[in-house]
Amino acid sequence: xxxxxxxxxxxxxxxxxxxxxxxxxxxxxxxxxxxxxxxxxxxxxxxxxxxxxxxxxxxxxxxxxxxxxxxxxxxxxxxxxxxxxxxxxxxxxxxxxxxxxxxxxxxxxxxxxxxxxxxxxxxxxxxxxxxxxxxxxxxxxxxxxxxxxxxxxxxxxxxxxxxxxxxxxxxxxxxxxxxxxxxxxxxxxxxxxxxxxxxxxxxxxxxxxxxxxxxxxxxxxxxxxxxxxxxxxxxxxxxxxxxxxxxxxxxxxxxxxxxxxxxxxxxxxxxxxxxxxxxxxxxxxxxxxxxxxxxxxxxxxxxxxxxxxxxxxxxxxxxxxxxxxxxxxxxxxxxxxxxxxxxxxxxxxxxxxxxxxxxxxxxxxxxxxxxxxxxxxxxxxxxxxxxxxxxxxxxxxxxxxxxxxxxxxxxxxxxxxxxxxxxxxxxxxxxxxxxxxxxxxxxxxx
Ligand code: HEM
Numbered sequence: 001x002x003x004x005x006x007x008x009x010x011x012x013x014x015x016x017x018x019x020x021x022x023x024x025x026x027x028x029x030x031x032x033x034x035x036x037x038x039x040x041x042x043x044x045x046x047x048x049x050x051x052x053x054x055x056x057x058x059x060x061x062x063x064x065x066x067x068x069x070x071x072x073x074x075x076x077x078x079x080x081x082x083x084x085x086x087x088x089x090x091x092x093x094x095x096x097x098x099x100x101x102x103x104x105x106x107x108x109x110x111x112x113x114x115x116x117x118x119x120x121x122x123x124x125x126x127x128x129x130x131x132x133x134x135x136x137x138x139x140x141x142x143x144x145x146x147x148x149x150x151x152x153x154x155x156x157x158x159x160x161x162x163x164x165x166x167x168x169x170x171x172x173x174x175x176x177x178x179x180x181x182x183x184x185x186x187x188x189x190x191x192x193x194x195x196x197x198x199x200x201x202x203x204x205x206x207x208x209x210x211x212x213x214x215x216x217x218x219x220x221x222x223x224x225x226x227x228x229x230x231x232x233x234x235x236x237x238x239x240x241x242x243x244x245x246x247x248x249x250x251x252x253x254x255x256x257x258x259x260x261x262x263x264x265x266x267x268x269x270x271x272x273x274x275x276x277x278x279x280x281x282x283x284x285x286x287x288x289x290x291x292x293x294x295x296x297x298x299x300x301x302x303x304x305x306x307x308x309x310x311x312x313x314x315x316x317x318x319x320x321x322x323x324x325x326x327x328x329x330x331x332x333x334x335x336x337x338x339x340x341x342x343x344x345x346x347x348x349x350x351x352x353x354x355x356x357x358x359x360x361x362x363x364x365x366x367x368x369x370x371x372x373x374x375x376x377x378x379x380x381x382x383x384x385x386x387x388x389x390x391x392x393x394x395x396x397x398x399x400x401x402x403x404x405x406x407x408x409x410x411x412x413x414x415x416x417x418x419x420x421x422x423x424x425x426x427x428x429x430x431x432x433x434x435x436x437x438x439x440x441x442x443x444x445x446x
Contacts, residue, residue: 272396297359401436
């Protein structure tokens, strides 16, 4: 367990090396926790009847943070209903409408950078993605409450990001409130402050409901169940915090890796810059977000980033309610299954030289949903996958149009655990080499 917390990729690789494409670990009654590391088994899980699994209740680790009503932790009909409610803002025209906003938030956030300055990449990317998700969820991203929310959400994630913080998630015995200075005490107090801000916003918006607004909170406030009842305040709070947390640090980690890879491999940066130069625009300073999202090399670069170090090492947990045959093994009810994204993404038969960052592999062939699964799959497929891809492409294109960075000489960086995710280390820095005269930085109009 300690290895899983402190060296998660080595932990998985060692077991895989010894036991292969499906293995069970842990001290619980056999078969305990089962990692499924082969596309065949993963496809069986993703295409099985969702009623076979309990996912939500298997994710008790997150319950303290997200609450009982989070879509991530619900099962059955309630899960289906919440997903239906939450999906529309993340698709189609509603999603497209975020394009310009993402470019603008990226420009504004990066505007403080100075030539010659070294900056912590993950912090800057987190500011960008938090700005985007606050806008999507609340339709706003400025004002006193939002500044406080920004700060507190960052601190909340930070409190779980360290190895001690991650241990809190894994060992329930450590979750003791020994005052504000103890790790769990600090977490609880931060959560309380975040909750207060969320409830204040909920109450204010309930009192002045404007049904013409298109943000997610308005959507949730207007929703009614079969009995005509609105969502309770606790349900609303749990859904909001889930989207705020699931929706920004994950994308920030992916963006940070993408910047790392392109600056440690000059040929990757140069191919991307050449592709960005092909953008045709009526106004040279403002390429169309739609055009950017269709660029093939940029798309492949984002996919390769999510493949090599997937932000989520595994898809979410699936606990079997009934026995199930997976890859020839009869697994009993109670078995806890993890489709293991990291190990599939490093299967040499699918991705030769899997440790090498090579976006071209995504241009040479396509991969099935059980071979490339950074956003999980089946009935729990990530709700924000399209938004995350949009953000990655537009933020990267905007940054590269406005700035040239370089990577000070250093050893290759390795992923570290951050709570339940895998992230680039917080100390990773880039240096600002040049700011572009022609970038669309100068045309910021918001
Ligand atoms: C690079 C960014 C992201 C990655 C790698 C990622 C990855 C994942 C993964 C692996 C799952 C579990 C899927 C499964 O169990 O099969 C998931 C679920 C989820 N994600 Fe994301 N995610 C990202 C961004 C986002 C964003 C931007 C949002 C939304 C605002 C979001 C909201 C959610 C929600 C609500 C779920 C729960 C879905 C359910 O249980 O039905 N994610 N994500």
